[in-house]
Amino acid sequence: MMDPVQLWERVAVLPPGPELAVVLAGLTWGEIPNAHIGDVVAARARQRAHGDAEMSVGMVHLARSTPLDELGDAVVGRAETSYPWVSSEIAALLTLTPTAADRELGLAEQLHDHLPLVLAAFRAGRIDRNKAWMFCEYSIPPTCLPHRSPPPANDSYPALPAGPPDSSRTGCGAPSSPSTPNTSAASISVRDRGADHRRADRRHRTGP
Structure with missing residues (x-):
């Protein structure tokens, strides 16, 4: 049995992955000393972030997996870009x-x-x-929001430019040429969009 001091030291510093998962699985909340509850919560946060990241990577591989009717069950095959129908498959799966x-x-x-x-x-x-979402949202390409249809225009919010057709997948995650600036209407900065909406909201609340 591991020495308690060594156990809590490991919980505080172990990187996320299988080893940390095993350590956390052996802990019971009611038996954790008060001084170490924060370390356990932080360790679980690291492990959850790791799991979320692996889920994201898995989604990309699922989106680019060559259909099984074209390959044998044991063959690994990935396309360079995602198949257009995969969002519906992910929606059903999850x-x-x-x-x-x-x-x-x-x-x-x-x-x-x-x-x-x-x-x-x-x-x-x-x-x-x-935090990953925020890095993505304020990066180049500057959005993690799908641009398949813009928010509806009304008296409170100005109309936004329409995004590209469904098949182009120019939104978050679409490949962009390093030599060509991403200047399409769909690539308007989320920061600019948010500022426009906040200004419109203030006008709506306070009047012209």
Whole structure:
């Protein structure tokens, strides 16, 4: 049996992965000393971030897996880009709405294709999903939000430019040419969009 001091020291410093999962599985909340509850919560946060990151990587591999009717069951085959129908498959597999599935796949593709250092930090548990999303949202390409349809225009919020067709997948995670600036209407900065909406909201609340 491991010495209690060594156990708590390991909980505080172990990176996320199988070893930390085994250690955490052997702990019972009611038996953890008060002085170490914070370390255990932080360790579980690292482990959860690691799991979320692996889920994102898995979504990308699922989205690019060559259909089984074209390959044998034991063959590994990946396409260079995601298949257009995969959001519906992810929605059914994870019981998500189509919008939520598209959003999660968009985040996963952006991290996988454009932000490898952010993905590495995510997998190492140094940042969580929310921080990964923010890195993605304010990066180039500048959005993690699908642009398949813009928010509806009304008296309170100005109309936004329409995104690209469904088949182009130019939103979060779509490949972009390093030699060509991403200047399409769909690539308007989320920061600019948010500022426009906040200004419109203030006008709506206070009047012209």
